[in-house]
Amino acid sequence: MNALLNPTQVEIVNTVTERCDSCGAAAKLGVRLSGGGELSFCGHHANRHAGEIAKMANRVLVEAGFAWTGSARTA
Numbered sequence: 428m429n430a431l432l433n434p435t436q437v438e439i440v441n442t443v444t445e446r447c448d449s450c451g452a453a454a455k456l457g458v459r460l461s462g463g464g465e466l467s468f469c470g471h472h473a474n475r476h477a478g479e480i481a482k483m484a485n486r487v488l489v490e491a492g493f494a495w496t497g498s499a500r501t502a
């Protein structure tokens with residue numbers, strides 16, 4: 428079912444220092460896009476956009492302790 432050419436790599440980090448690109452709250456998730464560029468999301472937006480993030484990202488940094496729903500999709 429999930430025959431992705433480039434599976435997203437999920438990495439746990441101590442802290443994500445960026446701000447959410449959607450609302451400006453402290454980010455819990457850092458996203459490296461497969462097409463280049465970076466995005467950051469707070470917990471709320473990271474989970475709300477989990478499907479899209481898992482599709483677009485080639486690397487995701489998850490702050491330790493944050494349960495990102497997208498982890499299940501990228502495993």
Ligand SMILES: [Zn+2]
Binds near residue numbers: 449451452468469470
């Ligand atoms: Zn946000």
